[in-house]
Amino acid sequence: MIINRAFYREAAMTTLAIGLVLLVVMVLMSLSFLLGRAVRGDQSRTVVFILLGFQTLSKLDVLLPLAFYLGILLTLSRWYRDSEMTVLAACGVGLMHFMRPVMVLGLVFGALALAGAFYFTPFATRQIENIKLVISQRSEPAAIFPGVFLELPGTGRIVYVEKIEENGNLQGIFVSSLEEGRQGVLVAKSGYPYTDPKTGDKFIALQGGTLYEGEPGEAGYRILEYSVYSLRIVPKKIGEAPVPAAGLPTLKLLTQLADRNINAEFHWRLGKTIALFVLALYAVVLAYTDVRRGRMSNLFVAIVVYFIYSNLLGIGESMLQNGRMPAAVGLWWVHIGMALVALYFLRQRAHDRSLLSLPAGVGRR
Incomplete structure (x- = not known):
């Protein structure tokens, strides 16, 4: 369908552009931090760019869900502002029609986020720990x-x-x-x-x-x-770097799920991919805008939703690590709760109702 192809093309390009901008910002922040440590003598200047590369690799699974979320939001927002959604609605193509292409595109970026969370991030974390160990034990003129x-x-x-x-x-x-x-x-x-x-x-x-x-x-x-x-x-013997939970290979992680920290790490990795699809629902809901509204009003609300979601995940991970949340529950209560709210908002939007409409009779005498 022509509409779907146009959506795929624009949403994918917007997501990649946003991801590139976020990546550049993250690289510049990491580079300034690493150069500061090198100037103070805390680490060798020769490993600055090696550490920068591994740190960038370890953050891709966090950047992808956010980039996809904003990519879908900005794409549909532009279609609303240019009245393309109004024309499509007049032709019988409603908001719910876009759920399928959004989820199909989400499978592509979700697969990348899954690979990052379960392979590339743990690999990069192990390499960073090894480099830090070598730096801390260096006693050579370099x-x-x-x-x-x-x-x-x-x-x-x-x-x-x-x-x-x-x-x-x-x-x-x-x-x-x-x-x-x-x-x-x-x-x-x-x-x-x-x-x-x-x-x-x-x-x-x-x-x-x-x-x-x-x-x-x-x-x-x-x-x-x-x-x-x-x-x-005098050279100093270099031992093996301790591997934190975030650096454990996934197969080894699955064999130690009885440990609270390991269990929390597993749910945290899995949650990055699940969050991508939940955030996509919010992107469809919050994309609605019109000429009377500011261009950034829905973007501000979307960022607030993202921070609420990410903070709830952080709280849930801490509760798992401290044993205040059953291991079987994991972070599912956060994902399911946020998804239910998103589905309710989506239903309200599909029926052209206010997102927070009050039940009949409330506020009346």
Whole structure:
């Protein structure tokens, strides 16, 4: 049918455009946060874009339902504003006719959201945790940043470098360490990192500096000037990153549903796909508009509905984790409750009634 094809084309393009805008906004926010951590020295600059990629991948299952919701809403709203819905209604094509194409299109985006929730998001979460573990245990020269006091894990040393040149040479080096009750401070004008070809151990060669060594609180300090001092960077063993519930593979998740946190995570993943279809009902209901109304009035109401829905899901997940909600109930009470309200509104809209019309006799004397 020509009407359905036109709806599919416009709704799909609008959804993809909104999804792209939401994705760009999310990427920019994540990038600013990650760059801030890199500037503070909390993580290596070399992994910023790797983390950004995995964080973006982990949010696709959240962006898709919202993009589809707004895509359907804006498409039908435009048809109302341009009187296309009025013409279609005069030809016998009512609002309920669009439920089938909306749900068919929802199956496509729902499948993508399902794949994201049950595969891509857990995969990205595991990779992010592994990267964070590697960053927290790095003790190599690449972890040093200019202008930042950095503690090298596993070494007990605090390192400060004033400047790092493009070739990797270091300028203005300060190293402080506490070993066996003796405080040692190394100051050097310059230095460079290198790797021992025989052992593979990593060192920083400090050039033209001074060593101050002694016991804290005592006057007997030893001062030694040196031309070259090789500072060994002790590697730290990297263990396995703990996998949170959000990062568990789906098959492993299904074998541990007796655990409250695991059960809550399963319902949270499933809820992202179910929410896409429930929100599509609200999009059809709230799309109605006319010339007298502002262009953004129904969009504001739609956003309020989305936040109410998402907050109820968050509350439900917390109740599952705390054991205040039976595991069998899960988050179904939220989905079913929101769906029933949407179906009631849809019935009112299909019969050209006010969404919140009062029963006969209410308010009368």
